[in-house]
Amino acid sequence: MFLCVLVQTNNHSTQTNRATLKSPQSHSLRKAQQGNERPKDPKLWPYFQDGLRRIDYVLTYHVQKPQSTRKQSAKSCLCFKFRRERSSPPVHEDPELAAQEQRLDYHEDDQRLRREEFEENLREMGLEMEREEGNKIPGVGFLKIHAPWEVLCREAEFMKLKMPTFKVFVLKVNMFVQKVTATLQPKVGENRVENEKYLSYPFSREKQHLKYFGEKVGLYFAWLGVYTQMLIPAAIVGVIVFLYGCVTVEDNIPSMEVCDERNNITMCPICDRVCSYWKLVTACGTARASHLFDNAATVFFAIFMALWATMFMEHWKRRQMRLNYIWDLTSFEDAEVSHEENVKLTCRDRMPAYMTIIVMMVFLICVTLAIVFGVVLYRVSIMTALHMSSTPSFRTNIRATVKTTAAIINLIIIIIMDEVYGAIARWLTIMEVPKTDKSFEERLIFKTFILKFANAFTPIVYLAFFRGRIIGRPGKYIYVMGSYRMEECAHAGCLMELCIQLCITMLGKQLIQNNLFEIGVPKLKKMLRQRKIDKKHQEELDKTLHRHEKDHFLGPFVGLNPEYMEMIIQFGMVTLFVASFPLAPLFALLNNIIEIRLDAKKFVTELRRPIAVRAKDIGIWYTLLRGLSKVAVIVNAFVISFTSDFIPRLVYQYMYSPDGTLHGFVNHTLSYFNVSHFQPGTEPTESMHLGYKVEVCRYKDYRDPPWSDTPYEFSRQFWAILAARLAFVIVFQNVVMLMSDFVDWLIPDIPKDISIQIHNERNLIVELFMKQEQGKKYRNTIGDPSPQPLRSRPSSQA
DSSP: OOOEEEOSOSSSOOOOBTTBOBHHHHHHHHHHHTTSSOOOOTTTSSBOTTSSSBOOEEEEEEOOSOGGGOOOSTTHHHHHHHHHHHSOOOTTOOHHHHHHHHHHHHHHHHHHHHHHHHHHHHHHTTOEEEEEESSSSTTEEEEEEEOOHHHHHHHHHHHTOEEEEEEEEEOOOOHHHHHHTGGGSOOSSOOOOOOEEEEEEEOOSOOOBOSOSOHHHHHHHHHHHHHHHHHHHHHHHHHHHHHHHHHHGGGOHHHHHHHOGGGOOEEOOSSSSSOOOEEGGGGHHHHHHHHTTSSHHHHHHHHHHHHHHHHHHHHHHHHHHHHHHHTTOTTOOOOOOBSOSSOOOOHHHHHHHHHHHHHHHHHHHHHHHHHHHHHHHHHHHHHHHHHHOSOHHHHSSHHHHHHHHHHHHHHHHHHHHHHHHHHHHHHHHHHHOOSBHHHHHHHHHHHHHHHHHHHHHHHHHHHHHTTTTSOEETTEEOEETTTEEOOOOBTTBSHHHHHHHHHHHHHHIIIIIIIIHHHHHHHHHHHHHHHTSOGGGHHHHHHHOOHHHHHTTSBOOOOSHHHHHHHHHHHHHHHTTTTTOTTHHHHHHHHHHHHHHHHHHIIIIIBOOOOOOOOSSOTHHHHHHHHHHHHHHHHHHHIIIIISSHHHHHHIIIIIOSSSSSTTHHHHTEEEEEGGGSOTTOSOSOTTTTSSOOSEEEEESOBOOTTSSSTTSBOHHHHHHHHHHHHHHHHHHHHHHHHHHHHHHHSOSSOHHHHHHHHHHHHHHHHHHHHHHHHHHHHHHTTOOOOOOOOOOOGGGO
8 A cells, every 4th residue: 555645846846636726737738748848857857757747746655575576466366376386495494484474475465456456546537657666765666646637627627616717806905914914924935915816716627726735724824823913912911911010019918918027927837747837928939929920900811811812713703704715715615525435334333432432531531630639749748858858958949849840740741641642532533433534533633632631731720729729727637648638829829839830831832842843853753764775875865866756755744633733722821821821922922933934844844745625714623712712711710719819809908908908918818726736646846946836826718716616617708708709700701701792793704895895706707607698699690600718817827
């Protein structure tokens, strides 16, 4: 069988497929056939040996043996047996080696039979072929394919591709927007604005296109360009919110109270026995840093990003509709080809595969949860070990060390498991046996998205909503696996740790998994493929190899799914937890400016030319984006309400503060604990660490003091704040959803100028054909027997 498809060539040639017609190739072929053009040198140009027929596709396959020793395919098995009987085997022949050689021969014959059957099918379709085997690259055969003009016309007519006529539209182009966004566009070729469009009609043997990658790849780059442009205002507002936190940090009353040494607040130990009492003033740096991301502007930014996501989706729909009109895709319908030729699989036939998929998906999600739990145990054990250390340098900045190393471990695990989950998702999709290619791709994307989304966001969800909430209280902590006490947040909350996790995960995935892998891995694979050739002949081969032979060393095109997936995960990072990390849009913008250029360079110079595929939208990716933008509203509402101290500050300021300010807020959030109520064996071993005996320590929670009638029970303040948090979630979610739906309703999906042009185009088509019919009637009345057909756009204008 053919092992790969190598589309001719990446930089200087033109590729053709059923949906794409190449006017230079067809025009030059007709001229050459008429004797008006000299044959091309096949060493310099992508042509057959006759120099007339241009190479449209190149198929490659492995050649196991030289051509002189290979057997004929039609009677390969019989001929093999006959030759083995006539030849006299060696006296001391190893039977195992002989059996292995026989298996290899049978395998080679089977592959050759299947290749020749495939080639015969191509000939029946009208394609022309030329073979090269082992001429310059040992063990590699090339099958060059030429699609004659008549075959292209037949297939284009079958697919009802549209043709341009002499009627021309002048398209309205916003030159200001074009100039502003010009710096974001990759410099991969001539970058001119198309402001004219020819009136199009279904193909009739005259359709001519430029050389290109296909609408599916074009839509990806168009979508990435729109997404990158829309990140500009989000990044600007995010930077403003961050700067607002920097400017107001000195005036923030809660952080000032934490940093005030006169308060002399003694806190309870953060772990059993080895941890001692500590002063709240030591958390001054964390409290000040938390204000950078947890301030009043955070709520505004969360609302802004929810509306931004809606604006982005609407802007893309309008841009997609404009591209559909310019690329003549408004009436295109994606034809799905079923793979079930003879055997129809019923629901009962598919049930074992469906059950396996469900069980496997649940198991993999449980594996992700187990990995997160393992990192939690790492944090708890390392923190305890550092507190037990006798080295002073280890005992300083324990929290920062544990946070950073745990985030890096999470990043490494995410990168590794991404590759594992991608392979498992493909295996599960193959097991499912979808009916069509489109169904296969959609199901593969959905499974991969679920697994990779859970892999990337489960640690973040744990930090945002679970850490520090199921720990118990001093004297009655919750333990896991015997002696491991559940970790608690810092005094300023878990928002700072959530920000660190988001920052490391986002930057790490972008720098390592996306950019470094996209640059380094293809080059490494290319180098390994080139090492298979003797270095002595490398320079000679570079001078003598044909274009298609050089392209054999390029990487195979694996599809757009990896490119979309990394951008969808990034979109989730930008929208889902943006309330805790306002700089996420800025980092995404900087990454995408590089990403769009790396992708363009990779498609043009590093990968084999992909098969051009027609598409009028980005498919299931739009549905996933839409779902993420809706979920982002709910997630940010819970982050603001439960992860940050925004609601507790409001409740204190307007219900409990004596002067209507935040003075006394820190003391209001701390509960009292009598140290004599520690469980036996959990009290600090160094009780005099602070230089005095501690009788009462403080911990962050809303509980009654030990001297009340209900000691250590949740106080009234706790229930009041919980009610306010739930009310905020409901109000925030409904208000933002309503605003998003209003923006969605306000902006039409089809631009007004495109709608008018489509209407005018339909009228012009009717007018054009009415004139044609009137011309036929006039010629018939004067006895003209040869009416002229409808003319198309000349090839010089293609």
